[in-house]
Amino acid sequence: MSALNFCLDAHPDLASKVLYWPEFSSANYSAQLFTTLLKETGWHQEKIKFWGKETLVPRLTAWYSREEKSYSYSGVVNNPNPYTKSLNDLHQKVEDYTNQKFNSVLLNLYRNGNDSMGWHADDEKSLDPRAGIASLSFGAARDFQIKPKDRSRKLINIKLNDGSLLLMKSPFQEDWLHRVPRRKNSHEPRINLTFRKLL
Numbered sequence: 001m002s003a004l005n006f007c008l009d010a011h012p013d014l015a016s017k018v019l020y021w022p023e024f025s026s027a028n029y030s031a032q033l034f035t036t037l038l039k040e041t042g043w044h045q046e047k048i049k050f051w052g053k054e055t056l057v058p059r060l061t062a063w064y065s066r067e068e069k070s071y072s073y074s075g076v077v078n079n080p081n082p083y084t085k086s087l088n089d090l091h092q093k094v095e096d097y098t099n100q101k102f103n104s105v106l107l108n109l110y111r112n113g114n115d116s117m118g119w120h121a122d123d124e125k126s127l128d129p130r131a132g133i134a135s136l137s138f139g140a141a142r143d144f145q146i147k148p149k150d151r152s153r154k155l156i157n158i159k160l161n162d163g164s165l166l167l168m169k170s171p172f173q174e175d176w177l178h179r180v181p182r183r184k185n186s187h188e189p190r191i192n193l194t195f196r197k198l199l
């Protein structure tokens, strides 16, 4: 269960902040989970205000919490759905791998390479600043990019593969931004789950 940091070999200072398990789940198990999550999840497309104008976010999302926690960001309030059995099982496995505790999960569905997530940090006051954020990916491989908030260095690209797990340890969110950029040549869907600990 030891993490592999080959994508960050050139950045030894990040080894204590970002951990990557490329084979958290087997191809078979990932394919099953992808189908289950796609079907079971209460997906919806949020509207956010951007420069005073309402726009649809370029992906579908869903929020689940074990402790009935709501989660707000960018003016969107996510009311909690109760955990399903699949989410419970995944949650347990992710906690075992990462040795961290979470109580909620945000799911993102990228329908194809046109869907994306802009630069941001998961640093809302409602999140426990001592807890990490664990990001689990199924389906199409997509680039995940990180860069320091103070722009002191260039962005770093990490390819998040099907069945992989990435852990952003505390205090990564204090100093770094991340995003999933559009990729015109990616045609397949991807589901990402970020396990979080809300206060």
Ligand SMILES: O=C(O)CCC(=O)C(=O)O
Residues within 6 Å of the ligand: 106, 108, 117, 122, 135, 144, 160, 178, 179, 180, 192, 194
């Ligand atoms: O889809 C991903 O890999 C990242 C998701 C993310 O950044 C988020 O949910 O805050």
